[in-house]
Amino acid sequence: MRNLIISLFLLFSLTTEAQVKQLKGRVVDSASQAGIAYTNIGVEGTFYGTASDAQGFFELKVPEEFQKEQLFFSAVGYENQTFDIATLLQKDFVKIDLTEQTYDIENVDIAAQSRVLFRIIKSAASNIPQNFHQGPLGMKLYYQEELKTADGTQQKREAVIDFFDETAYRSPSITDAFKNRHYQFSEVKKDFESYSIASGTTGFDELIEMDIARLANSVLNAHLLNDFDLQLESISPFNGDSVWVISYKTRKTDLAHTGDYYATRLDGKIYISQNNYEILRNECVVESKHNNPHNRSLATKKNEQNQVSYHFTATYKPQAGKYSLNYLDCDKTFTDSKNKKITLSRKASVLDLSTSPTKQTGKDYFENEAYVENFWNSFKRPQ
Template sequence: MKQILILFTLLLALGSQAQNKMLKGRIVDQATQAGIAYTNIGVEGTFYGTASDADGFFELKVPAEFQTQTLFISAVGYQNQSLRVADLLLKDFARIALVEQTYDIEGIDVAAQSRVLYRIIRTAAERVPQNYHSSPVGMTFHYLGKTMLDDSTAHIREAIVDVTDAKGYSQPGVKDAYDSRNYRFTQVNKNFDSYSFGADNAGFDELLEQDLARLSNTVFSEKLLNDYDLYLDGISAYQGDSVWIISYKPTKIDLAHTGDYYATKMEGKLYILKSNYALVRSECVLEASRNNAQNRSLLSQNKDQQQVRYHLTTLYQRYGGKYLVSYLDQDKRFTNAAGQEIKLSRKAALLDFEPSPQLLTERQYFENTDYNQQFWNSFHSKKKL
């Protein structure tokens, strides 16, 4: 299969160490000076970047080729900001303050702007079959999951996951995606033994459900779109093109509008190309009173996950002339039944893409793959993880 390199700082180190410079800092609220969690920080017009942690701190290793570029900073609920990388690198520690997003309606025909934004999203959803791979497709992901208790890492699970989609993006929809997509864990490396139902669950289904273009649900659903308040955050340069950055909030908080059975709050952003209406990035922050540990869309009878807050990021890239999901990220914090704070991180980056693959016949919800030392030694050597 064709190797695809994902330019993402969490997975790859680009260039030699001598050319890299480390940018460290914190993203804060300008009014309160409190840290802003899960802020996206990236080189403008590329997928190279990182995200701040739960307290707003971040580190970004900047290769030489990006040190004269512009850093684009985006957080749900805040105004976007662009800063010169070179200026930030002059500081030992960069403190970047974001202004909370407000929408000044004086002198602006809000209704007219909303109609335009609804039309942009509706067009983006309608054009999914022509913008994205719409025939059978195979994908190989590198998965990394971490569970942390009291800021100390308890469980780490790393895996190679093969995914096949019998229809590609030809018929976007929740049921079609569930029926057409299957996956299996081909290699697994973890620092714990899993003997229980919950421990074997890597949460890969939840990651796949972040693919708005494939599921055509929540804000990307034609039936539900009118139930969201939309605002134009701005227009930004992107790989020789421009993207509309559209913020959204549902006016109805329920499973259909959020994807979460117990959601209490949701805010998000969509990044849609002006040239062809392709969705290239989506992100959202959600809060829920509780979650089912198996999937956030399910009813829960216990208190394993309470006071839940999480941040989702999904990226798409073009391969062979068509778009495909390329990166899935979930950062989650909750309180368990014992009252302890748990931090959960799950990420999946596309490694390989194959048109017309041999289709898998089932989903491997619970991995039980044996450790292959030879494979992981080779994989880490080549990927520099």
């Protein structure tokens, strides 16, 4: 009997391993063969995926249910590419060549195209209150923060956050979001001790400011839109619908246009459904001379984050009848005051959503929650 149980356990383990396959590779510029940082990689028609690292390398565990689907690669400034996952999985290591985005100016009226794209983005922005949840709205999120230094030091914080938004997407703006969004850390697991304000700072507030639909800022601000160059990258299928993929680049890199006090560059892509102008995804690459470690939107006289480069993504999906935030991530690199290179990654996934939440106030800019072993032993992290 004991041998039978062991055999069944081994059979189950082998079956489970067979169901999930590991895809490894690198995304490179087709001309220079240099790695393309922060390429978005995902299963077509889903929110399942990953992103390449600063050198273009990536790893993706592919469950059996996705192994016959398509995998897309999307990077700011490059043409999208799509491949059969089954074909990619036949190789131990894949190289994905992306070509820089170009436009046939001789055959396209750029001015006319820009006017159409301006109308699409303005319609998406004005339709946010109709397409997205109006408050009050409650969410439970899984938050993960990882910091790595060039000398090999690592820190990791995981948390569950109770999030409350009094007005949600009813009247999106920066001031409305700051006033009506509140959150508390309810569970925390980390591999370091918080002995100072700096180590206790969560950075979550900076991350949720990248919810472009909630703040209606940057390219979704009608008063700023004329300062952006727009291009139609593609019209792609997504969940039975067609989606405009519009790239944008600002000619003004001030705080209003970028959300970053010291930005020198902002390029992005926004994905808008043709169904009813729903915003499905926004991704951005930003470069900045400095960042305040508490929030990129704040000024600073210190040199704690210099030569900053980061990529962030926000995705949205319908939940309980309306659209709302689904996922946020930001991968940032910078040099600190001692000229050491730092890599900082922050991610948040929505675990649960309620349209009848319990009201809460305040924001946990710093956390000092105790570690609860039983909770984390049973907690299932989102993929």
